[in-house]
Amino acid sequence: xxxxxxxxxxxxxxxxxxxxxxxxxxxxxxxxxxxxxxxxxxxxxxxxxxxxxxxxxxxxxxxxxxxxxxxxxxxxxxxxxxxxxxxxxxxxxxxxxxxxxxxxxxxxxxxxxxxxxxxxxxxxxxxxxxxxxxxxxxxxxxxxxxxxxxxxxxxxxxxxxxxxxxxxxxxxxxxxxxxxxxxxxxxxxxxxxxxxxxxxxxxxxxxxxxxxxxxxxxxxxxxxxxxxxxxxxxxxxxxxxxxxxxxxxxxxxxxxxxxxxxxxxxxxxxx
Numbered sequence: 589x590x591x592x593x594x595x596x597x598x599x600x601x602x603x604x605x606x607x608x609x610x611x612x613x614x615x616x617x618x619x620x621x622x623x624x625x626x627x628x629x630x631x632x633x634x635x636x637x638x639x640x641x642x643x644x645x646x647x648x649x650x651x652x653x654x655x656x657x658x659x660x661x662x663x664x665x666x667x668x669x670x671x672x673x674x675x676x677x678x679x680x681x682x683x684x685x686x687x688x689x690x691x692x693x694x695x696x697x698x699x700x701x702x703x704x705x706x707x708x709x710x711x712x713x714x715x716x717x718x719x720x721x722x723x724x725x726x727x728x729x730x731x732x733x734x735x736x737x738x739x740x741x742x743x744x745x746x747x748x749x750x751x752x753x754x755x756x757x758x759x760x761x762x763x764x765x766x767x768x769x770x771x772x773x774x775x776x777x778x779x780x781x782x783x784x785x786x787x788x789x790x791x792x793x794x795x796x797x798x799x800x801x802x803x804x805x806x807x808x809x810x811x812x813x814x815x816x817x818x819x820x821x822x823x824x825x826x827x828x829x830x831x832x833x834x835x836x837x838x839x840x841x842x843x844x845x846x847x848x849x850x851x852x853x854x855x856x857x858x859x
Contacts, residue, residue, distance in 0.1 A: 589829070589859060590614040591852055592646055594791060594836035597625050602637035609641045611849065615832040616643055617699075617789065621651030626685050631692040638693075646832045647697035647736065647762065647789045650686025652679035662802050668741065669703025671717050680720050684727065691731050697788055698728065699736040699762045705746050709753070718753050725756040736760045736788055740767025744774050744782035751786055761786045764836070765815045766793035770805040777819045784827045791836040792817075792851060807838055810851040821858040833859075 592615030595604050601618075608616055618634070620626070638645055655675045656667040670676045670683070687698040702721070706714040725735045737747055739761060751759045761783055765776040773779075780787070794813030798805045810817065835851045837844050 589824070590644075590832050591855060592616045592644075592832045592834040593848060594619060594649070594834050596620070597622070597630075597634075601634055602640070605637045605641040605643045608643050612852070614642070614644060615646045615834065617647045617649055617791075617832075617834045618645055618695075619649035619651065620686060620689070621653055623653070623682065623685055626689040628692065631689060634693045645693060645695050646834065647699055648686060648690035648693075648695050649699045649738070649762075650683045650690070652682045652700065654678055654682070660803055661798075664741070665704035669701050670720060671703030671705055671713050673713065673716060676716065676720055680724055684724060687724075687728055687733060687735075691733060696732060697734045697736050697760065697762075699738050699789065701738050701741060702750075703741055705742040705750060707743070707746055709749060718750060721750070721759075722754045722756060725754055725758055729756055729758045734758045734760045734788060736762045738762045738767065738791075739764050739776075739779070740771045740773065742773065744768075744779040748783045748786075751783070759786070760788035762789045762791065763787045764791035764793055765817075765820060766791070766795035766807055766813060769797055769814050770795045770807065772798045772805065775814075775816075777816055777823055780820075780823045780827065784823070784829075787824070787827070787829055787831070789831055790824075790833055792833050792855060793836045793838075809837070809847040810835075810854050817854065818858055821855070 594617045597620040658667045690698045768774045768776045794810045794815045795807040796805045837847045
């Protein structure tokens with residue numbers, strides 16, 4: 589398993605990759621919410637930076653935009669991802685634009701948050717979302733790409749059922765270890781018993797469970813939350829997982845870098 593970092597695309601990607609290489613990272617996951625960057629010129633810039641630094645791009649996290657997006661338990665189900673019917677078509681098109689960009693830079697795995705998928709498989713929003721994801725996955729399959737659910741907003745069983753119902757064979761999971769806790773959906777170590785064989789990438793992140801019924805739990809530096817990383821890494825090894833461990837820390841500034849390096853040291857010991 590190689591260690592990487594989750595980075596957001598901006599005007600300059602080469603300096604970020606050079607810094608990662610200097611810090612001893614071999615991979616990165618690129619996140620992009622800005623469609624203006626999905627150009628041939630920017631794709632060439634990313635490919636050139638990756639080749640020059642030796643930092644592999646393991647996946648593209650394709651964000652959607654337009655319409656509200658409220659990250660909580662009250663408004664989240666009606667505003668996030670592709671589940672809300674009012675935004676499903678447009679956001680699916682936006683995801684496909686990100687997948688096309690990933691294809692141009694030679695990346696097979698494309699990730700996003702689908703949204704709060706209903707528990708009831710007969711719910712019209714579940715049925716409609718599955719139909720749209722089957723369409724998207726079909727397009728990606730023709731290009732040798734994979735659609736990856738980012739964990740968090742759905743329970744492990746709903747996620748497993750969705751993969752089975754889509755049924756295209758190119759669906760995987762980006763295991764965000766903290767999100768399952770932040771959304772109060774599962775313990776990530778136990779969740780691997782449900783969907784472990786589908787994990788193709790990860791976000792190494794930590795956090796605490798929600799303390800009220802409206803707001804997500806609190807993200808923390810690795811080792812300060814509820815994720816049992818020794819058990820998690822052992823379970824991934826037992827499953828035969830050989831993909832990247834991508835560190836994500838959702839803060840900015842000097843503290844972010846400090847926490848990323850501390851996470852790197854912690855994970856290196858476990859590996």
